[in-house]
Amino acid sequence: MTEREDLLVGNFPIVPKQKRAQQKRNALLESGRILFIDKGYEQTTAKDIAAHAGVATGTFYRYFSDKRQLLMSLLEDKIEEFFPPEPSWSTPDPVSFIAKMLEDHGKRLNKFGLHRVLQELLPKDPELAEAISEARRKIHSRIYSGLKQAFEKGWTWKDLDFDTVSWSIMTLVENAHEKEVQDGGHVDYYQLAKVICRMVFPPEVHKE
Amino acid sequence: MTEREDLLVGNFPIVPKQKRAQQKRNALLESGRILFIDKGYEQTTAKDIAAHAGVATGTFYRYFSDKRQLLMSLLEDKIEEFFPPEPSWSTPDPVSFIAKMLEDHGKRLNKFGLHRVLQELLPKDPELAEAISEARRKIHSRIYSGLKQAFEKGWTWKDLDFDTVSWSIMTLVENAHEKEVQDGGHVDYYQLAKVICRMVFPPEVHKE
Amino acid sequence: MTEREDLLVGNFPIVPKQKRAQQKRNALLESGRILFIDKGYEQTTAKDIAAHAGVATGTFYRYFSDKRQLLMSLLEDKIEEFFPPEPSWSTPDPVSFIAKMLEDHGKRLNKFGLHRVLQELLPKDPELAEAISEARRKIHSRIYSGLKQAFEKGWTWKDLDFDTVSWSIMTLVENAHEKEVQDGGHVDYYQLAKVICRMVFPPEVHKE
Amino acid sequence: MTEREDLLVGNFPIVPKQKRAQQKRNALLESGRILFIDKGYEQTTAKDIAAHAGVATGTFYRYFSDKRQLLMSLLEDKIEEFFPPEPSWSTPDPVSFIAKMLEDHGKRLNKFGLHRVLQELLPKDPELAEAISEARRKIHSRIYSGLKQAFEKGWTWKDLDFDTVSWSIMTLVENAHEKEVQDGGHVDYYQLAKVICRMVFPPEVHKE
DNA sequence: TATGAATGAGCCTTCATTCAT
DNA sequence: GATGAATGAAGGCTCATTCAT
Known part of the structure; x- marks a missing residue:
């Protein structure tokens, strides 16, 4: 540190x-x-x-x-907690993998607890905003290249729009942990993982 | 309300x-x-x-x-602007429909402009938080029932988790307009609509 | 004002x-x-x-x-109070003239009362210091040219050092009013005027 | 003391x-x-x-x-530095003597350097003010008696006002060293000494 | 009603002084 | 004796809110 x-x-x-x-x-x-x-x-x-x-x-x-x-x-130590680990598509069971990842990440973020504070600050603190933006860009590009690799292996939809899908995944992951707070209900991480996989893989690959 | x-x-x-x-x-x-x-x-x-x-x-x-x-x-007058119109699945071309909806909604939100302010306030104003939460619940339930109808018509994935998918759609819609601001880039609403549809429909229905 | x-x-x-x-x-x-x-x-x-x-x-x-x-x-209105009026050497009775001037100026300064404050501030306020310095320079040059005129009329010591004598007069005038405060005693303005005149005029002119 | x-x-x-x-x-x-x-x-x-x-x-x-x-x-050790040595009038060349004294005293004061600080403190520290005042009174009385002796020897102006002239000398000496700082220029101590002597001696004695 | 001067609680920050180690 | 962290009173300033005109 x-x-x-x-x-x-x-x-x-x-x-x-x-x-x-x-x-x-x-x-x-x-x-x-x-x-x-x-x-x-x-x-x-x-x-x-x-x-x-x-x-x-x-x-x-x-x-x-x-x-x-x-x-x-406070952020310095924890900023990495914002980075969801790169989803791995070349796993025997990507759905379970991602589900696990989502849950871990959610727990981490909820334990961290400062996301709200960040939102409060972003508008008035350009330096911070830039740091966060930077972090986001990194996550995005990691997901992006993961998708690309999967695509090159022929696993994904043929017409996959890397950018849009990376962004969607990132957005869902970032917000998943908020779901619990918001509707008091708990998130079914497995279902969410399934949805994410559906954004990426066509059904036949899915079964593989 | x-x-x-x-x-x-x-x-x-x-x-x-x-x-x-x-x-x-x-x-x-x-x-x-x-x-x-x-x-x-x-x-x-x-x-x-x-x-x-x-x-x-x-x-x-x-x-x-x-x-x-x-x-x-200010919110009172405009709170409805937060509600994305219910996506209609029974359209000849749901992708285009949703794409249009996303774009309109994004424009509306950007014109409104107060989302940042809301985030600044939520932590300190539980009453407001509750109002927003309530609004969210409404959107969620509208999307939910739309999905249910589509499901009943046999259009969707058979194992569709209404809750998770509604939430995902809502989350993507809510955040789409921020994408522009964040990475300066513009959102490809059509691609995003496609992703959403993929979360809902299996490919064969898609073509219909 | x-x-x-x-x-x-x-x-x-x-x-x-x-x-x-x-x-x-x-x-x-x-x-x-x-x-x-x-x-x-x-x-x-x-x-x-x-x-x-x-x-x-x-x-x-x-x-x-x-x-x-x-x-x-506070100073702005009163800064001119620091300026002692130009001593006039071409008066029938310069000693009385200067004595009167000294007394008036002393009264004015004592009424003003802020000289101590200025001294407290000068070291830490370069802007103020400059303003005061500027004022001093003006007084000095006025006395200087008064002396020069008197010199040209042949009234003064032949070897008069304008600069030193102007400075001496200025210094005495500036400090005269403090004498009262300092030793509780009162200043004999007439005697002081006489001293000043002696710095300027040789005795034979004096009598004139 | x-x-x-x-x-x-x-x-x-x-x-x-x-x-x-x-x-x-x-x-x-x-x-x-x-x-x-x-x-x-x-x-x-x-x-x-x-x-x-x-x-x-x-x-x-x-x-x-x-x-x-x-x-x-700090003052305790150095307070004596404020005392200008008593001017000696019974010297072959009083002007040079005084010029030398002025210069030495100026150097000492400038080396000491705390005069500004004193001015900052006087208003808020009556005890210090009193100590300074006391010191001043001493200087004054020394100059005073020096003048008296010179007077008794018949060297001075016949109408010399001891008090006023002592005060004038003291004031000029005290302020001389500030002149350098103030107008950046250097003091012509010799000229100043001459002025001081003119306050004391009539011209005929001067030549002696 | 409209005005904008007045209020004073409260935040940020510094620093003389104390005190446990 | 020395240290330097801790203290908390106090000053500078802002701003939501009131109120006399």
Whole structure:
């Protein structure tokens, strides 16, 4: 982690070396995460976070230059959690594979919990928006090339539009975990995987 | 929805009857919309809105109890814009039909422009979240029953999972218009429609 | 005054047009002056000034962008008070003339009262420092040319160093009014004028 | 002055006896001096000083009760630097003597460098103001008696006003070194000395 | 009704000072 | 003695909301 520390964040107020300091820093991070998720980013003040972490206001500013930097530190570690693993089409049972992947990814995202906060921030934070956009582009291109390979092996629909289908898969994966929250119901990841496979494979391949 | 409408909005400052007043109210609404989209909800102050509408700060509060209510009024009129029209499967050419629908809906949403603002607000406004959720449920159930009818006519996959597929369609439709913004590229609505149809119809029906 | 308003200050928060507003602005200016003199610039907060003027903190910021701007507004009107009037050497009785001038100028400065504040600020406010410097340069050059004229009329010491003597006169005039404060004693302006004249005129001219 | 010295300074953290401690204390003093001159008194924090001296913040408070006391200690050692040596009128060449004295004193003051800081503090620190005032009174009285002696020897103007002339001399001496800074130009100490002598001696004595 | 000045709570941030290690 | 993290009071400033005109 240390090497990526200044990726989004800059290495502003000292990388804390003592264990104590690390703990306090982590407490602040965790408090930030909780409050951001609970009340939203704007509604959470530095004071709130400090109080929730059981430290004084000033202490917050020893570890973070401001609220935004705390959020960035939070993201930095976890940004990879947004990347769904590349779906593999050359599996004996792609549906199960994807179902498993969806479920794992959903769990990860829900545990992460900051997606809402990101949406709140994207409009006002172009730098962040760009970072996210970049991440999305990567996912998209990974799915895209996976599809291409499958296509070249003759497994997919002949008229597969790589771009549209990659985007559709990405969109469904990204939103799947929200489904649970939204309608309280649970997602049938297996069914969703089946739908995704149907977007890619014609039925005869499916059976194979 | 109509019955809960005033729940959302409150019936505070009386719907003004005079033409002058109506104009002012509309100017405020429009200014609010523009500024919310431009700078985000939190970043827009009541004073900003009033100034942009060419009235005094105090006047704002004659027409709206606060910023939130203005937003709610804005949504009230336009909430239906979120509803994609029910896809019709019993059309000679469902792909083209859906493609057209996607495009129209995308245009409408982009013209509306407040989706970003909604995302900014959802975390802090459970009431609004509930209203949106409700709207979603309606769309979902409409798509659901459309699918069911198609199923009963024997057009769809035999093992169609209504819920999963409805949700997938809804998700793709909701996000399609964002694609343009995100990757600057334009959406190929026809291809997307094809993908959707593939989720629903087996290939042999397709040709019909 | 209005035409010079934006000299040092910029015309930040609206030139108040209503009488009420003018009064409030003036009250703030006066409170600022009093508190600056009493407690020093740094020790005076915007809140203090507002409270002393009997208005809320926010009101302060309607009229001034910050403490510094208030001070600048204060100076703007009064900056000319720093300029001692040009001593006239071609008077029947230059000593009396200068004595009178010194006294008037001292009174003016003491009424103004902000010289201490200026000294507090000069080191940290280069813009202000420049303005003051500029003013000083003007005074200096006026005294300088007055001396030159007197010299050309053959009234002064033959070896008069214009620069040194101008500077000496300026320095004495500037500091004279502080003498009262410093040793509680009062300044004998007449004696001081005599000293100044001795710096300029040889004794034989003196009697003339 | 010696008796009041600890009044100014307080005898708080005991003059440290160990060599190490002395060094640290001196480092802090020197760092304080440098930073005060560079950034001003208010703008310099205890932490700044400690950091500049290469010790921890807490250490600062072992040696000084606070920022003010450090400044006072700084002055304590150097306050005598403010005293211009008594001008001697009974020299073969008083002009040169005084010129030399002015130059030396200017150099000393400029090396000292804290005059600006004093001006920043005087308004808020009556005790310091009193100490300075006291010092001034001493200088004044020394010059005064020097003049008196010269007068008694019949060297000066017959109508010399001791008080006014002492004050004038003191004022010119005190401000001379600032002239360099102010107009970038250099002071012609010889000319200034001549002016001072003219305030004291009539021309015929001058030649003597 | 319309106006916009006034209000003051509350956020962000700094820094003198303390204190556990 | 030294350290530097922690504290929290206090200042700067904004903005939603009220209210006298």
